[in-house]
């Protein structure tokens with residue numbers, strides 16, 4: 001890990017190709033990934049400093065590889081995470097099943113982890129609604145019963161909004177977490 005002090009550990013989880021790395025790039029560097037798809041190998045770490053009220057918080061974001069080949073490795077990266085962004089592709093129903101797999105595992109093994117479900121590639125639905133493969137209400141029901149929140153979006157998804165909310169919650173109870 002980088003030598004930087006991390007206040008909140010965040011992990012990105014989800015099936016390969018759902019767009020985890022793209023979301024992190026967009027959020028941390030405000031840029032879109034260009035060029036051909038390159039799958040993450042193992043995991044990648046990036047730190048992001050953000051303001052929450054009058055505090056400065058450093059997020060340590062672990063972007064895990066979605067390929068099932070790296071499943072055991074992903075478990076190492078979610079340990080001790082305060083927040084998990086579990087991504088699925090709105091145009092791929094199997095990716096939602098994979099997201100549920102991670103949510104179930106986090107709920108049983110990482111009690112202190114806030115779980116956010118994140119539907120990606122909504123731009124593809126804007127182009128053609130028939131491409132949707134994950135029902136809006138199914139996600140909402142599932143998020144209500146099993147997660148901290150559901151996020152909607154593609155490139156524009158604001159991971160930070162959810163994390164800031166999480167940070168504010170922590171602040172009311174015990175901060176730093």
Ligand SMILES: Nc1nc2c(ncn2[C@@H]2O[C@H](COP(=O)(O)OP(=O)(O)OP(=O)(O)O)[C@@H](O)[C@H]2O)c(=O)[nH]1
Pocket residue numbers: 014015016017018019020021022023033036037038039040041064065066067120121122123124153154155
């Ligand atoms: N149209 C569209 N394409 C996207 C979006 N997000 C990611 N992609 C594309 O989907 C592909 C996979 O994106 P990645 O961000 O590499 O996916 P990943 O989940 O990190 O994949 P792994 O590293 O294999 O786990 C790439 O070709 C991206 O350009 C999105 O919001 N909309």
